[in-house]
Amino acid sequence: MAKMSDSYIDLTITSPPYDSLRSYNNQIHVVKTEFNGYTFPFEKIAQELFRVTKEGGVVVWVVGDSCIEGSETGNSFRQALFFRECGFNLFDTMIYSKPPRGAVGNNQTYWQAFEYMFVFSKGYPKTINLIKDRKNKESRKGDSGTKRLQNGDLLQLKRGGYGEFGRRTNIWEYNIGKGHSTGDAIAFEHPAIFPEKLAHDHIYTWSNIGDLVYDPMMGSGTVAKMCAIQDRNYLGSEINKDYCKIAEKRIAQKTLEYASGITI
Ligand SMILES: C[S@@+](CC[C@H](N)C(=O)[O-])C[C@H]1O[C@@H](n2cnc3c(N)ncnc32)[C@H](O)[C@@H]1O
Numbered sequence: 001m002a003k004m005s006d007s008y009i010d011l012t013i014t015s016p017p018y019d020s021l022r023s024y025n026n027q028i029h030v031v032k033t034e035f036n037g038y039t040f041p042f043e044k045i046a047q048e049l050f051r052v053t054k055e056g057g058v059v060v061w062v063v064g065d066s067c068i069e070g071s072e073t074g075n076s077f078r079q080a081l082f083f084r085e086c087g088f089n090l091f092d093t094m095i096y097s098k099p100p101r102g103a104v105g106n107n108q109t110y111w112q113a114f115e116y117m118f119v120f121s122k123g124y125p126k127t128i129n130l131i132k133d134r135k136n137k138e139s140r141k142g143d144s145g146t147k148r149l150q151n152g153d154l155l156q157l158k159r160g161g162y163g164e165f166g167r168r169t170n171i172w173e174y175n176i177g178k179g180h181s182t183g184d185a186i187a188f189e190h191p192a193i194f195p196e197k198l199a200h201d202h203i204y205t206w207s208n209i210g211d212l213v214y215d216p217m218m219g220s221g222t223v224a225k226m227c228a229i230q231d232r233n234y235l236g237s238e239i240n241k242d243y244c245k246i247a248e249k250r251i252a253q254k255t256l257e258y259a260s261g262i263t264i
Contacts, residue, residue, distance in 0.1 A: 001048040001216060001237070008052045009235075010127075010211035013202050013223045015062040015194055016040065016079075042079060045216060050086040052214075056126025058206040059088065062096060062194055064115035080118045088120035094170040096198060101177060117172070117202075129205050130167040139164045174198055182222070184250050190220035190243055199226040207232055221247025 017040055049059050061083070063076040084090055094117040142161035146154045174180070174195040178188060181195040199222050207213055209231045215223035218236030220243055227234035228251055238244050 001045070001052055004052045006051055007054045007057075008212070009049075009214045010054055010057050011203070011207040011232075012049055012053065012057075012059040012214045012216065013062075013199055014060070014215045014217050015192070015219070016042065016045075016217055018064050018066060018192075043082060046079070046083050046086050049216070050083075050088060050122065053088075053122045054126070055123050057122050058091070058125050058127075059083070059120040060202045060206070061118040061120065062115055062198070063118070064112075067109075076116050076118075080116075080120075083118065083120045088122060089124070090118065091121040091125060092119040092170055093117075094119060094172065096194070097171055097173040098176050099173065101175075114171075117198075119206075125206060127206055127208055127211070129208075131201060131205060132163075132165045132167050134166050134168045136162055136164060136166050172198065172201065182250075184220075184225075184253070186246055186249055187220040187222070189246055193220050193222055196222055196226055199223045200230065203227060203230050203232055218247055219243050221250045225250045 053059060061079065063079060065072045065074060065076050067073075080090060080093070095114045096117050097114045100111050100113060140161045142159060144156065144158045147157055149155055174197055176195055178185075181187070181193055187193050203213060203223075203226055210233065212233045212235065213223060213227045214234070215236045218224060218238045221236065224234040224236050224247060236247065238247065
């Protein structure tokens with residue numbers, strides 16, 4: 001990021017290392033903190049993201065907390081508040097929900113089934129393409145009418161209609177794991193990918209064709225691959241060379257749409 005000029009990126013979508021949840025090929029990128037959680041150069045990354053993001057640009061930060069000795073670390077919230085200190089708006093706190101699958105957790109809490117998707121914006125987002133795939137109970141045409149006011153005058157009213165589908169809620173659910181997150185077997189050589197559809201839906205919502213999308217911790221290249229499918233330009237950084245090779249292989253596939261199984 002240090003090589004980028006100011007106001008360079010339209011949209012960032014990324015997921016940082018979560019506390020101590022994964023070791024990423026045993027490379028040590030983390031330092032223990034007084035919060036019993038773990039950190040990486042988070043502050044520097046957040047500050048740089050503010051510098052390189054265009055006015056109206058968006059950063060989607062996908063993150064969860066680990067639970068250590070009976071207490072969640074709360075680092076996700078600390079990070080969200082730090083992004084605000086850097087100058088970003090916290091435009092929306094969205095949820096990435098995952099249906100229960102396999103046996104995980106300590107059986108002492110309710111099933112941990114979500115992560116946060118913090119949506120930060122530099123000023124007001126310049127692009128908002130809301131996905132409208134939530135089926136309404138019914139569709140209704142707009143109509144007009146009148147209402148008698150206290151002073152006897154008639155107020156003309158216009159009631160907007162709505163179609164068969166409305167905008168989604170800010171809780172997005174994705175099935176995860178093999179055959180769900182991606183059809184690329186090689187992607188699972190990375191321990192913590194997020195679903196292609198999650199990247200796809202954020203790219204659609206916060207960017208336009210031709211925009212530049214960045215993932216500063218690109219892992220197996222999910223964001224880059226979905227940008228290639230959706231005609232966005234992309235940039236990624238990844239500290240681990242093995243993961244860069246996975247990303248390169250995923251992006252080089254000739255039939256990306258087929259590999260992802262996603263229809264727009
Ligand atoms: C949660 S994973 C991202 C996975 C990615 N979203 C995907 O779908 O494949 C976090 C990644 O951040 C990388 N990472 C950690 N510290 C980094 C740093 N300082 N710079 C770049 N990448 C880093 C790790 O190697 C890991 O691949």
